[in-house]
Amino acid sequence: MLKYVIKRILLMILTFIVIMTMCFVLIKMLPLPAVKEQGRDVQLVLQRREAMGYNKPIMTQYYLYWRHILLAGDFGVGEQMYVGQEVTKIMLTKIPYSIVVNLYSILIAIPIGLLLGIYAALKKNKWQDHFISTLVMLFYSVPSYVYAFLVQYILCFKTGWFPLTAASREVAGFFSWTMFRSMVPAVISLAFGTVAGLTRFTRAELSEVLTGDYLLLARTKGLTRNQAITRHAMRNAMVPILPMILGEFIGILGGSLIIENIFSIPGIGNLYVTSITVRDYNFFMADTFFYTLLGLVAGLVVDLSYGFIDPRIKMGQR
Amino acid sequence: MKKLTVAMLVLLVALCSVFAGGAKETETVVTKTTTTVPAPQVTKAEPEYKTDYATNSVNAGSITTVLGSSEGGEVSYDYYKGVAGKDYTDPAFYTFNDYTSGTSNMKWSTHTWETADDSAILDYITRGFYGFELSDDLEGWAITCEMASELPVDVTSEYVGKYGIQEGDTAKAWKIKLNPNACWEDGTPINADTYIYSYKELLDPVMKNRRADSLYAGDFVVYNAKNYFYAGQTAHQENATGAFYTKEDLTVGADGQYFTPNGEPVYLAVNYPLANWLGGNTLADYVGAYGDSYFALETWAELSALADAEGLVPLTDATYALYAPVTTGNPAWGETEADLPAYFVYDQTYPELDWSEVGIVKTGDYELVYITVSPTADANYYVPYNLSSTYLVYEPLWEACKTYYNANGDKVSKDSKDIASISTNYCTTVDTTMSYGPYKLTYFELDKQYTLERNDNWYGYKDGLHKGQYQTDKISVQVINKHETALLAFQAGEIDGVSLQADDMARFGSSDYVRYTPQSYTTKLTFNTDAASLTARGTQILTNANFRKGFALAIDVNTFASSLTTGMPGYGLLNTLYVYDPFTGASYRSTDGGKKALIELYGLTYGAGGDYDDIDEAYDAVTGYDLVGARAAMAKAYDEVKAAGIYNDEAVTLEIRVYQSDDIYVKMFNFLKNALESACVGTGFEGKVTLKMTVDEDYYDTMYSGGTDIIFTTWGGAAYSPYTVLYQCYCDASDGSGNQMEYGFDTSKVQVTIKADGVDYTESLQKWALWASGDADTVITAKDGSKLAAFNDYDPATKADFFGKLEYAYLSFFTTTPIYYRSVASMVSQKGDYAVKNYIDLVGFGGIAFYTYNYDDAAWDAYVKSGSLNY
Numbered sequence A: 001m002l003k004y005v006i007k008r009i010l011l012m013i014l015t016f017i018v019i020m021t022m023c024f025v026l027i028k029m030l031p032l033p034a035v036k037e038q039g040r041d042v043q044l045v046l047q048r049r050e051a052m053g054y055n056k057p058i059m060t061q062y063y064l065y066w067r068h069i070l071l072a073g074d075f076g077v078g079e080q081m082y083v084g085q086e087v088t089k090i091m092l093t094k095i096p097y098s099i100v101v102n103l104y105s106i107l108i109a110i111p112i113g114l115l116l117g118i119y120a121a122l123k124k125n126k127w128q129d130h131f132i133s134t135l136v137m138l139f140y141s142v143p144s145y146v147y148a149f150l151v152q153y154i155l156c157f158k159t160g161w162f163p164l165t166a167a168s169r170e171v172a173g174f175f176s177w178t179m180f181r182s183m184v185p186a187v188i189s190l191a192f193g194t195v196a197g198l199t200r201f202t203r204a205e206l207s208e209v210l211t212g213d214y215l216l217l218a219r220t221k222g223l224t225r226n227q228a229i230t231r232h233a234m235r236n237a238m239v240p241i242l243p244m245i246l247g248e249f250i251g252i253l254g255g256s257l258i259i260e261n262i263f264s265i266p267g268i269g270n271l272y273v274t275s276i277t278v279r280d281y282n283f284f285m286a287d288t289f290f291y292t293l294l295g296l297v298a299g300l301v302v303d304l305s306y307g308f309i310d311p312r313i314k315m316g317q318r
Numbered sequence B: 001m002k003k004l005t006v007a008m009l010v011l012l013v014a015l016c017s018v019f020a021g022g023a024k025e026t027e028t029v030v031t032k033t034t035t036t037v038p039a040p041q042v043t044k045a046e047p048e049y050k051t052d053y054a055t056n057s058v059n060a061g062s063i064t065t066v067l068g069s070s071e072g073g074e075v076s077y078d079y080y081k082g083v084a085g086k087d088y089t090d091p092a093f094y095t096f097n098d099y100t101s102g103t104s105n106m107k108w109s110t111h112t113w114e115t116a117d118d119s120a121i122l123d124y125i126t127r128g129f130y131g132f133e134l135s136d137d138l139e140g141w142a143i144t145c146e147m148a149s150e151l152p153v154d155v156t157s158e159y160v161g162k163y164g165i166q167e168g169d170t171a172k173a174w175k176i177k178l179n180p181n182a183c184w185e186d187g188t189p190i191n192a193d194t195y196i197y198s199y200k201e202l203l204d205p206v207m208k209n210r211r212a213d214s215l216y217a218g219d220f221v222v223y224n225a226k227n228y229f230y231a232g233q234t235a236h237q238e239n240a241t242g243a244f245y246t247k248e249d250l251t252v253g254a255d256g257q258y259f260t261p262n263g264e265p266v267y268l269a270v271n272y273p274l275a276n277w278l279g280g281n282t283l284a285d286y287v288g289a290y291g292d293s294y295f296a297l298e299t300w301a302e303l304s305a306l307a308d309a310e311g312l313v314p315l316t317d318a319t320y321a322l323y324a325p326v327t328t329g330n331p332a333w334g335e336t337e338a339d340l341p342a343y344f345v346y347d348q349t350y351p352e353l354d355w356s357e358v359g360i361v362k363t364g365d366y367e368l369v370y371i372t373v374s375p376t377a378d379a380n381y382y383v384p385y386n387l388s389s390t391y392l393v394y395e396p397l398w399e400a401c402k403t404y405y406n407a408n409g410d411k412v413s414k415d416s417k418d419i420a421s422i423s424t425n426y427c428t429t430v431d432t433t434m435s436y437g438p439y440k441l442t443y444f445e446l447d448k449q450y451t452l453e454r455n456d457n458w459y460g461y462k463d464g465l466h467k468g469q470y471q472t473d474k475i476s477v478q479v480i481n482k483h484e485t486a487l488l489a490f491q492a493g494e495i496d497g498v499s500l501q502a503d504d505m506a507r508f509g510s511s512d513y514v515r516y517t518p519q520s521y522t523t524k525l526t527f528n529t530d531a532a533s534l535t536a537r538g539t540q541i542l543t544n545a546n547f548r549k550g551f552a553l554a555i556d557v558n559t560f561a562s563s564l565t566t567g568m569p570g571y572g573l574l575n576t577l578y579v580y581d582p583f584t585g586a587s588y589r590s591t592d593g594g595k596k597a598l599i600e601l602y603g604l605t606y607g608a609g610g611d612y613d614d615i616d617e618a619y620d621a622v623t624g625y626d627l628v629g630a631r632a633a634m635a636k637a638y639d640e641v642k643a644a645g646i647y648n649d650e651a652v653t654l655e656i657r658v659y660q661s662d663d664i665y666v667k668m669f670n671f672l673k674n675a676l677e678s679a680c681v682g683t684g685f686e687g688k689v690t691l692k693m694t695v696d697e698d699y700y701d702t703m704y705s706g707g708t709d710i711i712f713t714t715w716g717g718a719a720y721s722p723y724t725v726l727y728q729c730y731c732d733a734s735d736g737s738g739n740q741m742e743y744g745f746d747t748s749k750v751q752v753t754i755k756a757d758g759v760d761y762t763e764s765l766q767k768w769a770l771w772a773s774g775d776a777d778t779v780i781t782a783k784d785g786s787k788l789a790a791f792n793d794y795d796p797a798t799k800a801d802f803f804g805k806l807e808y809a810y811l812s813f814f815t816t817t818p819i820y821y822r823s824v825a826s827m828v829s830q831k832g833d834y835a836v837k838n839y840i841d842l843v844g845f846g847g848i849a850f851y852t853y854n855y856d857d858a859a860w861d862a863y864v865k866s867g868s869l870n871y
Helices: A002-029 A042-051 A058-072 A087-122 A127-141 A144-158 A177-210 A213-220 A225-254 A257-262 A271-278 A281-309 B002-036 B116-125 B192-202 B225-229 B283-293 B300-305 B317-328 B337-343 B379-386 B395-400 B483-491 B502-508 B531-537 B545-553 B557-564 B592-601 B615-620 B627-644 B663-680 B699-704 B725-731 B765-772 B796-811 B857-865
Strands: B050-052 B057-063 B095-100 B130-134 B141-145 B173-177 B234-238 B266-269 B312-314 B344-349 B360-364 B367-371 B402-405 B421-424 B439-445 B449-454 B474-479 B497-499 B514-527 B579-581 B652-658 B689-695 B710-716 B751-756 B759-764 B816-828
Touching (some): A002 A058, A042 B234, A087 A127, A087 A177, A087 A257, A127 A177, A144 A257, A144 B483, A213 A225, B057 B796, B116 B449, B130 B379, B192 B360, B266 B317, B283 B317, B300 B317, B312 B317, B337 B344, B395 B402, B502 B557, B502 B816, B545 B663, B545 B816, B557 B663, B579 B796, B592 B796, B652 B663, B663 B689, B699 B710, B710 B816, B725 B765, B725 B796, B751 B765, B751 B796, B765 B796, B796 B816
Parallel strands (some): B057 B751, B652 B689, B652 B710
Antiparallel strands (some): B130 B141, B173 B367, B234 B344, B266 B312, B402 B421, B449 B474, B497 B816, B514 B816
C-alpha cells in the first residue's frame, strides 16, 4: 500500500510539472493585448512589459517563476487584473465564498440525493421510480443557470423570500444567518445537479446490488427485507458512492462560474477564465497551480478511499 | 319559431338603422355648427424651405450672418445652484445604490487607473483644479474653481529664457492659486509641496506609472515631462511624432543601416505599434486584416522575416526597397513615397534631467506655475479643461504601498541599488486609499461591493460654494455581473439605476424613467437611387423621391427606436451630442438652425397661421412619422413613375441587406416591411410593392457597388466638430468610391440657394458641404460677385444656421432617412433623479452633485414594501 501511495505521488508530481510547463509555455505564446488599448504612449507600454520580464526567453521566465515560488513562496502580483496585489492574497479572499456556497449545497444535496436514489431503487419500475427518474433527467439535462434564473425570479423577486444577490461581508459574516439566507437561492440552484447525479448513481448501484445472490441468501437466512437492505445491500452499494461524495467535497473549492455570476458571489469561479482573457500570467499560473494540484490530489484521495471503504480492495496489488 | 327569428332580425336591422342614423345626424349637426362660425382670417403658414425634385434644387431660406470673434467664444462661470435645501445640509439620510459589472481591474489611483470603474471611484474621491458643472440655464456647462482658488493666469512673460519660453511667447505658463482649504480625508493639508511630490512620482522613471503620459501626451504637454520620464534611457521614437526625418536627412553607417543626424540608428516599423500614424496598430496588423486589398504583398514575406522581437527592421537601402512597395504599391492604401518616413522609428537617448527643469514649479506654499511646451489657444476654455484633473497621492501611504524588484523580479529593499521596477498597491483597498474629494471610501470588498461616504473634511462642505449640491450621504456600489440580475434588482428597488439592452426596450422603452446617453452615431435607412443599377434590379421606383419620402414618413421612428433599440428616435443627421459652441457645450440640435432643419423637413409650421406657436413647440412635435403624408407622397410617386414609364403595375420587391438575421434584425425588417406596405395602402402600389431581407456581412460594400436597394447605415463624428460629417460621409462620392453610401445621389448636381444677408447664393450641395466642413479653398460666390466668408469665420450660431439649411437640403431628397440615434439607454429610479433629462457632454445629466431624492432611505424602504414601485 505504501509503495503504491509513493508511486502515485511521484506520478502526480510528474504530471503536475508537465501540466504547469505546458500551461506556462502556451499562455506565454498567446499574443499580448494590443498596445493601443494600453495607453497613449506606446514606448511606456513596451517598457512596462520589459520591466515585467515579458521580453526574456520563455524558459528563463519559467525558471524565474519557479525560483520565486520555491525560494520565497511568491506567486507574484497581478499584472492585468488586481494590479499590484499579491495573487495568493486575492485567491485566499475569494475561495471562502466558493467554499461556503458549495458546502451548503453539498450538505443539502447529499442526503436528498441518497434518499431519492435509495427510494427509487427500492421502488424500481413503479410509478415512484418513474417519477423520480423523470425529475432526475430534468435536473440533469437542463443547465444550472436556467434553474438559477427561475429560482432567482420566483424565490427572490416575486415572493421576496430571499435577497436577489449574496450578502456582502459589510453586513454579514460568512457563517451568519444573513449570509446563509442570502446564499440559499444559489445553494438550491447548485444542488439540483448534485441531487440528480447522486440519485441516479445511487439508484443504479443499489438496484444492481439488490439483485445479488447474497441478498437472496440473506433473506433465506431469515433476515427481513429491511434488515437485508440496510446490513448488506446499502453497505455494498456505498463502495462506489462514497468516493463520489468525497469527490464532490473536494470539488467545492472549484467554485461555479455561472452561479456565482448570477447571484453576485465573489468566488473563485471566474478568476481562471478572466486571467486568460486579459493575459494575467501570474493569476493564470497560480490558478493552474491550484486547480491542477486540487485535481490530482482529489484523484489520489478518491482512489485511496476505495481501500479504506472496502478492505477487500487492495491497492497496488495484482 | 321561424317567425320569431324573422322578427328578431327585423328588430336588429331596425336598431342598427337607428344607431347608424343617429350617428349621421350627429355628424350633420357638427357640420352645421362649424359652418355657422366664420373661419378666422389667418393665412395658413407655409414651410419656408422648398425642395423641387424635378429640378434637383433646394431653396433653403434666408439667414442673417454674424462673424465670430477671433479670440474664441465666451465660457460661462455661472453654474447651476441646485435645488435649495436638497443638498448636504439635508438632515435626512440618502443612499445612492449603484452597481457595476466587476472590480477585477480596479486600482483607482490617479497614477495608475485604467478602467471606467476606476475613474468612477476617482470621480468621488478626487477633484481637479477646475470643475465643469451644469450651467445655470441647464443647457451646457460652466467652469468652477475647485482645487484651485482662482482662474489660471497667463504668466508666460515672467519665464522668458527658461523652460523653452522665448520673448513674445504667450499662453505657455499658467499660474494656479491653490485652494487653501483643500486637504486629505484625515485633515492633512494639500499644498504646493503635495503637488510637486505627487507629480514627480507620477513621472518616476522606475515606476513607469500607467498614467504618466497624462503630463506629456495630448495637446497640453508639460515642459520636459517626457524627457524627465525617460531621462538616461534610450527609447524608440516614432518618426511621425518626432523629427520626421526623411531618408535624405539620414546618413548611412558602415553596415548599410541609416542613422539620424545625431547618430542614432533608424528602423522600419514592420510589426511595431505606431501610435500616431497607425493609431497604435502595427503595419502587420493592417496587412493581416486587409491583405492585398490595400497592400502590395510581393515583398512582405521577405520583409517581415527580417523583423526583430520588437517588430523592427534596420533601415537600409535593401530593406527600404522591400518596404516601399508594400504601402505605396496599392492605390487603395492611398500613400506615396513621401509618407514612408512615417514608418521610421529611431532610437533616442534622453539625457539626465533634474526635476527643477520640468515645467511644474512651486512659486508659493499655495501657488504653482504650470508650463507647457506649446501655447494654448482659446485658453479660457482649454486651460481649465486640461486642468480639470489633479494627480495627487498621499505621500506616507504611497511610499508604504511600494514593492521593489530587481531585474529578475526578485523583491529587494527600498535602499537596494538593484531596483529595476516598482509596483504599487496604492488605492486598491480602503486602507490604501486616501480621498481629497467629496466622498471617501469606507468599504471595499473585492468583486462584491464598495461603499463611499461623505468626506466631512472636503472643502466643498464648508466653503458655501457647493450649496444646492451633494444631497447624497452614501454611495453603495454592488458588483452585479448579470444584466438580468441587475434588472430584477432595479425593479425591486435595490439599485437606483440600470442600463438597458435592446431586448428590454419593449418593456421599458416607453417609460418616463428612461434616460439616453447618446453616442455620436445616427443609424439611417439608406436607399440606392442609381437609375442604372436599379433598372437592372427591377426596382427603379426607388429613383423617385416621392416614393422614398412616402416610405420614410411611414416609419414610426419613435416606436421603432423605443421598442427595438436602446437608441433615441432619430430625425436628423446629427443628434443632441454634437456641440455647436465648444465654449458653452450647447448642442447643435438645440439651436434654431438645427431645429428648423427638422421642422421644415417634416412639413411643420409655427408662428402666425402655423401649426404651433413657436419654434420650440414645433420642434418638440417632430416625430418623423406622418402616415397621411406618406400615402399622399406614395400616390404622387405612383403617378410620376407611371408617367415616366418606369413602372407598369408589376409586383416589386425591394431588398434590404442586413448584417445578420438574429431576432432583433428580423423584428426591424418586419417593422419596415409593414411601414412600406402601409404607406402603399390606397395608392396604385397597394399590394404590389413589398420588402425582402437578405443577410450580407458585406452589405456596405454591396451598396457601394449598387448591388442592393436599401441598407442600414450609421455614421458618427467628433462631437465638437459637427460640421465636417456632411461632406466627408454624405457628399464625397456618389459612385461608391468614397464614404458616401447613398449610391447614385450626386450632390454636385443638387443646387441649393441660401439668401444670406439679402443676397442669394446658389451652389451645389456638394460645394456647400465642403465649404461647411471648413475647407479654406472653397468659396461660395453669388451671381453678383458677393462672397461668403470662410465657414469657420462665422460665429457659432450662424454656422449652426447654415448647417441646418444644408442638413435639410440633404435629407429632403430622402436618399437616406434617420431612424435612431445610437445611445446607451438606462433607467433612473423613482427614488430620485439627476438635474437634467437630456445628456450634456462633459457634465452628463449633472452627476451625483445634483442628484436629488424624492425619498430618503427609510421612506424608500417603506415605499418599496408597499408594492407601489412600477416603471
